Amino acid sequence: MRLPSFSNLLRTLYSFPHLTKVRPLVHQSLSSNSTTLKSMPSIPFLSSLFGSSSNPSSNMSYPDQRTPDEWRAVLTKEQFRILREKGTEAPGSGKYDKFFAESGVYVCAGCNAPLYKAGHKFKSGCGWPAYFDSIPGAVTRHTDNAFGMARTEICCANCGGHLGHVFKGEGYPTPTDERHCVNSISLNFSPEDKPVQEGAK
Secondary structure, eight states: OOOOOHHHHHHHHHHTGGGSBOOOOGGGTTSSOOOBOOOOOOOHHHHHHHSOOOOHHHHSOOSOOOOHHHHHHHSOHHHIIIIITOOOOOTTOSTTSSOOOSSOEEEETTTOOEEEEGGGEEOOOSSSOEESOOOTTSEEEEEEOGGGSOEEEEEETTTOOEEEEEEEOSOOSSSSOEEEEEOGGGEEEESSOHHHHHHHO
């Protein structure tokens, strides 16, 4: 069974509110009253498909406890949308998608906590930076039920910033058979491993 494309589904859902008023027939157009139909009952599948998930990460406590206004003061609009509102950048648009270095560390763009070593990155062809592992303790995992499917969301363990999702068992030739699919805008790169070395002490 082939599902309709996301844009067609949205277009269909958008048209429902416009169908609640019935146009009068030609002979009824002289009367000023139009008939209004009762609204459609909610469809649980659609609400789970397009609803936001009640994610445990939003209820978790992180060491960096800045308020939304404090985050807005230090992040760009797009960084805030992705890191704090759990957005996603367009595939292939991020500066780290095709960027590879022999050494260095990727840090959280929000709080500068070290997240991934350069050696963790691999070419997946998915359109986002991919890592097979993270620095121990740097990333937390949470079940994300948004869009009607269960996925594993990954967040910065220091500030709770949304990084992306992790996928297992895709068959990549990596030591963990995991793909941390991370938004480039959630990251910054440091060519030196100093933050990692300091964290290990």
